[in-house]
Each structure stands twice: as structure tokens, then as C-alpha cells.
Amino acid sequence: MLTSEVEEGNLDSIELEGADESHQDLSGLTVCACTFTRVDFSSTLLCGTSIVDTLFEDCELSHADFSKAHLTRVRFVGCSLKGASFVEAQLKECTFTSCHSTWAMFSSSSMRKTVFSQCQLGECDFSSLKAKALSIRDSDLTRSSFLGTMLSTLDLRGSDITGIFVSDTMRELRGARLDVPQLIQLSGLLGIELI
Secondary structure (H helix, E strand, O other): OHHHOOEOOEEEOOEEEOOEOOOOEOOOOEEEOOEEEOOEOOOOEOOOOEEEOOEEEOOEOOOOEOOOOEEEOOEEEOOEOOOOEOOOOEEEOOEEEOOEOOOOEOOOOEEEOOEEEOOEOOOOEOOOOEEEOEEEEOOEOOOOEOOOOOHHHEEOOOOEOOOOEOOOOOHHHOOOOOOHHHHHHHOOOOOOOOO
């Protein structure tokens, strides 16, 4: 158990593989320079944690709660983050690669220099997101919510944005840079019939 490795609220330079850390309360910890491989963190509370220079590889993080956490240079590779909560979290220079993150919640979070690549992000909540240099490339964003999030601040090239949710005024779309397939995906939302 990771709780036995905690020293004065810190986890430092831990390498953990194949462990079951599900349903734990790790809230408020400082995690630095750790590597977690195939670790089950499902339904684990990580609220208010500070995670720096850490790798999560092939980990199960479904329904994990990162609310109000601070993540800096954290890499998620091949992880399952279904229903994970990053509400009001701060992510800086983080990467998500080939992650399955359907139903994840990123509402009211802040992302700076963060990259999602080849991720399943269908039905995620990106509402009221504060983003700077955020890239979501070649990912599935089907039926995700961007209410109150300006798409002009995001790089969504190559991503499927079919059925995304924006406000009635569609102000979130102002200034968005879209490729041709994305324009086709938005045609129904814009009331355009393509023939």
C-alpha cells in the first residue's frame, strides 16, 4: 500500500508496478518523481494533491478524483480515466497519450501547455475550462461539453467533434480553427444542410 510509503505527506521517487491502490484516500499528498505502471487507482481520492514529474503508465484510474489537484509535468500513457474528475484542477505541461477517458470531468480546471493525443474523450465535460496552449489532437470528443470554453484557445485538429455541446449563442465557436472534417461535423449544430 502506498500509504505505508508516505513520509510526512510526501511520496518521492517511488516506482510501483501492478499494485492495487483502489478506493484509497491519498488526498493532499505531494507526489514527486514517481513511476506507476499497471497500478489500479480506481475510485481513489487524490483531491488537492500536488503531483510533479510523475508517470502513470497503463494504470486504471477510472472514477479517480483529482479535484483541485495541481499536476505539473505529469504523463498519463495508455491509462483508463473513465469518469475521472479533474474539476478545478490545475494542469501544467501534462500529457495524456492513448488514454480512454470517456465521461471524465475537466470543468472549471486550468490547463497550460497540456496535450491530449489519440485519446477517447467522448462525453467529457470541458465546460468553463481555462486553457492556454492546450492541444487535443487526433482524439474522439464526441458529445463532449464545451459550455463556456472558447474553442479559439484550443488546438483540436484531427479530433472528432461530432455532437459537441456549446451554448445557444455558439459563442464558444468564435475564432475556432477547424479543419474540413470538423466543419462537416458541426454542420448540424450550425443549422447547415450539406448536399
